[in-house]
Amino acid sequence: xxxxxxxxxxxxxxxxxxxxxxxxxxxxxxxxxxxxxxxxxxxxxxxxxxxxxxxxxxxxxxxxxxxxxxxxxxxxxxxxxxxxxxxxxxxxxxxxxxxxxxxxxxxxxxxxxxxxxxxxxxxxxxxxxxxxxxxxxxxxxxxxxxxxxxxxxxxxxxxxxxxxxxxxxxxxxxxxxxxxxxxxxxxxxxxxxxxxxxxxxxxxxxxxxxxxxxxxxxxxxxxxxxxxxxxxxxxxxxxxxxxxxxxxxxxxxxxxxxxxxxxxxxxxxxxxxxxxxxxxxxxxxxxxxxxxxxxxxxxxxxxxxxxxxxxxxxxxxxxxxxxxxxxx
Amino acid sequence: xxxxxxxxxxxxxxxxxxxxxxxxxxxxxxxxxxxxxxxxxxxxxxxxxxxxxxxxxxxxxxxxxxxxxxxxxxxxxxxxxxxxxxxxxxxxxxxxxxxxxxxxxxxxxxxxxxxxxxxxxxxxxxxxxxxxxxxxxxxxxxxxxxxxxxxxxxxxxxxxxxxxxxxxxxxxxxxxxxxxxxxxxxxxxxxxxxxxxxxxxxxxxxxxxxxxxxxxxxxxxxxxxxxxxxxxxxxxxxxxxxxxxxxxxxxxxxxxxxxxxxxxxxxxxxxxxxxxxxxxxxxxxxxxxxxxxxxxxxxxxxxxxxxxxxxxxxxxxxxxxxxxxxxxxxxxxxxxxxxxxxxxxxxxxxxxxxxxxxxxxxxxxxxxxxxxxxxxxxxxxxxxxxxxxxxxxxxxxxxxxxxxxxxxxxxxxxx
Amino acid sequence: xxxxxxxxxxxxxxxxxxxxxxxxxxxxxxxxxxxxxxxxxxxxxxxxxxxxxxxxxxxxxxxxxxxxxxxxxxxxxxxxxxxxxxxxxxxxxxxxxxxxxxxxxxxxxxxxxxxxxxxxxxxxxxxxxxxxxxxxxxxxxxxxxxxxxxxxxxxxxxxxxxxxxxxxxxxxxxxxxxxxxxxxxxxxxxxxxxxxxxxxxxxx
Numbered sequence: 001x002x003x004x005x006x007x008x009x010x011x012x013x014x015x016x017x018x019x020x021x022x023x024x025x026x027x028x029x030x031x032x033x034x035x036x037x038x039x040x041x042x043x044x045x046x047x048x049x050x051x052x053x054x055x056x057x058x059x060x061x062x063x064x065x066x067x068x069x070x071x072x073x074x075x076x077x078x079x080x081x082x083x084x085x086x087x088x089x090x091x092x093x094x095x096x097x098x099x100x101x102x103x104x105x106x107x108x109x110x111x112x113x114x115x116x117x118x119x120x121x122x123x124x125x126x127x128x129x130x131x132x133x134x135x136x137x138x139x140x141x142x143x144x145x146x147x148x149x150x151x152x153x154x155x156x157x158x159x160x161x162x163x164x165x166x167x168x169x170x171x172x173x174x175x176x177x178x179x180x181x182x183x184x185x186x187x188x189x190x191x192x193x194x195x196x197x198x199x200x201x202x203x204x205x206x207x208x209x210x211x212x213x214x215x216x217x218x219x220x221x222x223x224x225x226x227x228x229x230x231x232x233x234x235x236x237x238x239x240x241x242x243x244x245x246x247x248x249x250x251x252x253x254x255x256x257x258x259x260x261x262x263x264x265x266x267x268x269x270x271x272x273x274x275x276x277x278x279x280x281x282x283x284x285x286x287x288x289x290x291x292x293x294x295x296x297x298x299x300x301x302x303x304x305x306x307x308x309x310x311x312x313x314x315x316x317x318x319x320x321x322x323x324x325x326x327x328x
Numbered sequence: 329x330x331x332x333x334x335x336x337x338x339x340x341x342x343x344x345x346x347x348x349x350x351x352x353x354x355x356x357x358x359x360x361x362x363x364x365x366x367x368x369x370x371x372x373x374x375x376x377x378x379x380x381x382x383x384x385x386x387x388x389x390x391x392x393x394x395x396x397x398x399x400x401x402x403x404x405x406x407x408x409x410x411x412x413x414x415x416x417x418x419x420x421x422x423x424x425x426x427x428x429x430x431x432x433x434x435x436x437x438x439x440x441x442x443x444x445x446x447x448x449x450x451x452x453x454x455x456x457x458x459x460x461x462x463x464x465x466x467x468x469x470x471x472x473x474x475x476x477x478x479x480x481x482x483x484x485x486x487x488x489x490x491x492x493x494x495x496x497x498x499x500x501x502x503x504x505x506x507x508x509x510x511x512x513x514x515x516x517x518x519x520x521x522x523x524x525x526x527x528x529x530x531x532x533x534x535x536x537x538x539x540x541x542x543x544x545x546x547x548x549x550x551x552x553x554x555x556x557x558x559x560x561x562x563x564x565x566x567x568x569x570x571x572x573x574x575x576x577x578x579x580x581x582x583x584x585x586x587x588x589x590x591x592x593x594x595x596x597x598x599x600x601x602x603x604x605x606x607x608x609x610x611x612x613x614x615x616x617x618x619x620x621x622x623x624x625x626x627x628x629x630x631x632x633x634x635x636x637x638x639x640x641x642x643x644x645x646x647x648x649x650x651x652x653x654x655x656x657x658x659x660x661x662x663x664x665x666x667x668x669x670x671x672x673x674x675x676x677x678x679x680x681x682x683x684x685x686x687x688x689x690x691x692x693x694x695x696x697x698x699x700x701x702x703x704x705x706x707x708x709x710x711x712x713x714x715x716x717x718x719x720x721x722x723x724x725x726x727x728x729x730x731x732x733x734x735x736x737x738x739x740x741x742x743x
Numbered sequence: 744x745x746x747x748x749x750x751x752x753x754x755x756x757x758x759x760x761x762x763x764x765x766x767x768x769x770x771x772x773x774x775x776x777x778x779x780x781x782x783x784x785x786x787x788x789x790x791x792x793x794x795x796x797x798x799x800x801x802x803x804x805x806x807x808x809x810x811x812x813x814x815x816x817x818x819x820x821x822x823x824x825x826x827x828x829x830x831x832x833x834x835x836x837x838x839x840x841x842x843x844x845x846x847x848x849x850x851x852x853x854x855x856x857x858x859x860x861x862x863x864x865x866x867x868x869x870x871x872x873x874x875x876x877x878x879x880x881x882x883x884x885x886x887x888x889x890x891x892x893x894x895x896x897x898x899x900x901x902x903x904x905x906x907x908x909x910x911x912x913x914x915x916x917x918x919x920x921x922x923x924x925x926x927x928x929x930x931x932x933x934x935x936x937x938x939x940x941x942x943x944x945x946x947x
Contacts, residue, residue, distance in 0.1 A: 030466050074461070074468045110787050110912070112779065120903065125931050131938035144385075144944035150692065151940070162615070162693025166940055171933040182692060188772045191539060197476035198461040199468040215468070217461055218384075218454015220394045221476055227539035229691045233394060233454065235944055236385035259383040260454030275789030275912030286931060287906035287923065295779050299911070300902025308903055314691075317538045320772040328898065390943040472760045521749040696943045 034071040058096055065093050075212040075251065076202050080106075087251050094256075102247045104255050107273045109206035115186065115267050115322060116207075116294035116301040117281075118310065122328040123288035124179040126151055126172030133283030134183075137268060138254040139246050141238030148232065148265040149183045149280060161313065181288075182313070183280070184209065184230035184265035185321030192222035192231060201262070207294075207322055208267050210252040218260040227314050228321070231264045267291070294322065342736055343502055347725040350734060354724070362720065365713040372710010375703045376451060384454055386703045392696035393687040397704045398452035400679030401711070404559075405441045405448070406530045407552060407678065409486065411560015412438035413523030414590050420516045427586070429579050432726050433571065434564055435494045438523075440719035442487040447711045475533045482526045489519040498729050502736050527552050534686065542619035542686045545608070551601045552678070557594035559674035561587045562667035567719070569664055577727050585658055588667075592651040595670065599648055602641070622695075623685040632697045633684060640676035643669050793910030800882045802900070802917075809900065810916040812908055814882050817922075821881065849927040852891070862887050862926070888920045 055063075072078075072086055087104040094102045131149045140146040152164030156176050164180065173179065190209045193202055200215040201222055223231045237259040249255040250270035257263050268278035272291075276282075281289040292299035304310065310324035354362075378386050389396045415434030419427035450456055461467040462480060471477040493512050500507040531549035538544050565587050572579045609620035621627060626634050647670040650656050657663060689695045700708075728734035798813035815821060852858055862871050864878075871879040871887055879886050889896035898904035899917070906923065909916040920926070 033466055070457075077468065114776070114779070118903075123904075126936060127934065128936035128938040128940075131936075131940070135938070145939075145941050146944070147938070147940060151936075152692070160693075162689070164693070166692075166694060167942060168936050169939065170935075172936055173931070173933065188775070191537070194473045195475065195537075197470055197474045197480070199470040200461070215458070215461055216455065217458045219449075219452070219476065220454065221474070221533075223391070223394045224686075225537050225539055227691050229391075229694075232391055234383065235390065236383040271790070272911070274910075275787070275793035276910040277793075277907070281907075284906070285923070287904065287918070290902055290907075292902075292911045294776050297780050300907060300915070303901035304903045307898075307901055322772065326903070328894075328904070385944065392943050518749060521753060524750075525753060694942060 074215045105250045109204045114207040114294040117323045118290040118304045119325050120288040123286045126179040129283040130280035133279040137279035139240045143239045151181045153177050185323035188320035191225040195221045195225045213257045213261045216261040351721045351724045365717045368713035369710050372707045375706035388700045392690045393698040397700045398448045400683040402448040404679045405445045407556030408560045409438045409441035410523040410527040410556045414561050435490045436722040438490045440715045444715040478529045482529050486526050540686045541616035554598040555674050559671050561591045562671045565667050588657045595648040619685045622688050637681045640673045643673040794913045795909040795916040811919050814919050885920045
């Protein structure tokens with residue numbers, strides 16, 4: 001009985017490079033479904049095209065790529081080859097549709113790394129350079145002013161973030177107030193991962209909680225489950241001006257999203273997996289943000305955790321966020 | 329009795345054909361009713377097309393209140409579906425013959441309610457074309473981790489049960505044979521436990537989120553059941569009374585009275601649970617009570633839901649008191665309006681009064697209120713119309729068979 | 744009774760799978776960090792942009808090798824001979840339209856101009872000096888700040904104060920004190936936030 005129960009579990013493949021028979025089987029079934037539908041549609045399309053004046057090659061190629069993209073599986077369980085194929089398709093699609101080149105990375109987590117983040121409440125002055133840099137780096141929707149980072153102006157002596165004001169439209173810092181920023185804390189026990197019905201969000205080995213934007217069905221259960229209001233939904237088609245598009249992208253990070261999918265801070269996965277700091281860390285003019293590898297005993301983040309009095313938000317919920325606050 | 333596949337197919341198709349004939353024939357009032365429902369359904373589809381084109385930004389939902397009218401209705405309707413068990417249970421388990429007339433109608437209500445639930449869920453999805461991602465083996469079905477996957481299983485299973493059992497019984501009666509208890513009785517018992525499961529699982533969807541202290545309590549599941557068993561049979565009573573008067577189908581007063589008694593007890597239990605919740609939230613107010621504070625008293629001048637919840641509770645209490653009085657409960661002329669009002673009160677309490685406050689304030693303390701847009705209201709109306717449409721069709725097919733008018737006439741050569 | 748059997752089966756199935764699922768959850772974060780912290784060397788291909796490309800100096804008064812961004816390349820009025828003669832007292836050799844030293848806005852340590860010589864050499868040496876009179880180069884001006892701000896200095900060395908200029912995976916280069924703080928007016932100024940937040944997405 002236990003065996004049967006365990007067989008019902010579906011654990012994602014830890015090593016995507018090793019092809020797993022179980023998932024090959026899934027691919028076969030999906031490919032079978034795809035071929036059936038392709039056959040049916042091809043028949044209909046054949047009848048249609050024989051009557052039409054002819055489709056140009058570009059539209060046909062875009063359609064073919066979109067077709068492949070629609071039927072691909074969950075990135076979480078894809079093999080390395082499938083991941084390379086999908087990022088190639090995305091780059092090609094962008095090239096065909098927009099005429100510019102982007103590079104979409106499928107870089108895997110760096111070994112023996114667990115990202116940690118610390119925020120110095122004494123240092124933050126509410127300048128919000130982090131917010132501006134984040135929006136530019138992550139190709140967020142400009143139409144709805146989507147921002148992953150929220151800065152709260154909290155009155156001294158209060159220190160309850162929920163009593164803070166996030167609508168800051170005056171010069172900062174204001175005397176008598178301090179500033180605290182929130183974003184996705186990349187929890188070690190993420191409640192959003194547990195509730196996703198299709199497994200479109202998961203925690204990677206380097207600790208980043210990621211989303212496969214093409215797999216998400218938009219039910220927003222994860223948005224309800226997040227205790228830190230870290231997740232954002234694309235209520236309409238996101239727009240990024242072509243001139244402002246960041247072309248260095250990662251499949252799980254800042255590649256352009258679409259209407260009806262979730263997104264959130266990924267600690268700038270496209271940067272951190274190549275050794276850079278997240279955009280917010282780099283942009284902060286006061287040095288209030290500290291980032292590094294929790295598994296390196298000599299990293300700045302570990303030193304901060306050892307020497308400073310740190311706290312996390314909503315510690316009692318057991319989410320184990322990898323984002324600490326401290327003061328001088 | 330050996331029946332060839334050909335005869336079975338002929339039987340089934342004849343059943344469908346006769347059913348359609350029955351469903352499309354009726355008085356001018358019937359056609360007016362179906363016509364009005366159809367118009368509402370078309371309006372709903374048109375509104376939904378706006379949603380597909382422009383995304384969910386055409387609704388009143390946002391990153392703060394990310395579930396709104398659709399999920400409110402979904403939550404309430406799962407309760408309505410589960411309430412069918414309150415008709416099935418006495419009929420088969422306690423073998424109370426008074427209920428046997430109402431059983432098929434109760435199951436019809438369950439089917440209609442479940443179809444509405446599924447429609448609301450699909451309407452709420454950001455990416456409905458990607459729903460196939462939930463299929464096991466072809467997609468990624470995150471069971472047992474995600475409560476939504478449990479909900480998908482139990483809801484579809486319950487729909488299957490409530491379609492197959494009446495279908496079998498009706499087909500047998502249509503044929504003129506007696507349905508075999510050996511075949512359907514185990515599934516009846518399964519459906520009784522299953523009905524409790526669907527509503528508990530739906531409650532667990534919300535109760536399992538520590539991020540939302542308004543929902544994260546142990547009483548949510550039992551409260552759901554109590555309010556379902558108060559509001560659901562109320563709806564069934566109204567349907568039964570309508571059928572009795574309009575469709576010339578005999579339903580004993582005893583059936584109605586016993587259903588009314590079930591409603592009364594459930595409504596009383598519901599109020600006790602409500603009292604318990606109010607005590608917990610307001611005796612010693614912690615930060616966890618802030619959503620309850622918003623709902624009942626408003627926060628920082630935002631009081632949109634306050635009149636709704638007090639109206640709901642007020643009418644709920646009034647109806648419960650009235651129902652507790654025997655002469656009122658047994659008087660059908662008074663019972664029907666009370667049942668309707670109770671149904672609406674529970675709709676507000678369990679729908680808007682449960683889902684929306686869970687999001688206000690946000691986990692970071694921001695206060696954003698919710699107002700549904702015309703798109704949401706129209707789609708909701710369309711889906712409700714669809715539910716009534718399905719219910720009407722089911723009743724219109726089932727009752728003639730029950731009454732014995734509609735029977736299978738096999739071709740002479742088949743015998 | 745038949746109902747009881749089904750209910751017991753279903754509920755025990757539910758509880759059993761929940762327990763099995765819960766037991767597979769990760770251990771706490773501190774356990775994880777403790778167990779996997781042996782590896783310090785992270786060896787992978789990093790981005791060119793991760794490294795700091797400016798000049799650096801080695802941190803003195805520090806424990807392990809830490810690089811500090813050099814200050815001299817960014818100094819405007821340095822060396823002094825850019826404007827003044829090489830001899831004793833200042834005679835402007837060039838007609839530079841520069842502010843005179845006494846026009847520098849100074850609020851630190853206290854407003855006033857008698858304290859310039861607290862940090863600056865008053866003789867013809869070009870450098871800074873400690874309170875004890877030892878010479879300090881401009882590139883190592885943090886040693887002056889450390890005299891009074893020992894708490895911030897300690898924090899700066901470990902990374903809790905100040906800013907890291909290189910990526911997390913490459914050699915650590917930190918900003919020197921004057922990279923963020925004007926030594927004569929070190930407090931951060933008030934200004935408009937760089938971004939504006941709307942509370943929730945605007946409806947179309």
